[in-house]
Amino acid sequence: MDQKVIIIHAKHYISMTESSNATRIRRLFNEVWTDGNLDVVDEIVADEFVFTRGGEIQTGGVELYKSLVRSTREMFPDMEYTLDDVLVGEDGNAVTVRWTVTATHEGEYMGIEPTHQTIEMEGLELNKFEDGRLVETCTHPHWEGFLEDVGVLPLSSTEP
Template identity: 25%
Template structure:
């Protein structure tokens, strides 16, 4: 297994355990977050943590399944399926107690033994339809 692939897998294993500190430890100090709809990237582990925490606040039982993962050079592509229950407020939508499932396709750039940048493309339309 390539180093970039092993690093991304280890980060997702930490995330699945709910260990955000361990997961953040797999990120570089100057980690870059690229999100659809934003003209400029965001920077820092705190930005990443805030995004993950917002998901966990809205869906405390959120779990992911890696459906595909592969690496080429310093890049790792991951196709994920998320499932959870909307028991907390998410993007100003009060809890509905509905089960949700949605996918995301993410690309990660790894430098050394840390993730330096991510491009995430979660299917927010499908997610929001399930809780609207």
């Protein structure tokens, strides 16, 4: 069965069969981030890959991408991603993803010792492809959800 994505045109939304770059993004989330298969990174990520999170820009190409996966999987070895939305730009080279990750906090993360708590965090990611290779990712995780799940930041309150 074909996956469906929304292609964004100036003022139109057109549903169509999965674009090749949307398929590549799905492979990265499913095979790399969730399953830990780093060989897929060599197929999809460009040598000039750039990563941005929280305003911090990192360069390092394929090895940077693999390093990000390794370090994240050390902290959350059972992480599982769900792609809630995959939106493809008109030229097919921009792929925006709204994701949810569920995992157990098993390693130090952001200075927070392992809590062994199950976390659920949402995020939004903007990806850019050139010639079928991922050249840039700008990710915006919802950190507050993670911090609340591990008991560091109580977001909800019953007091007025």
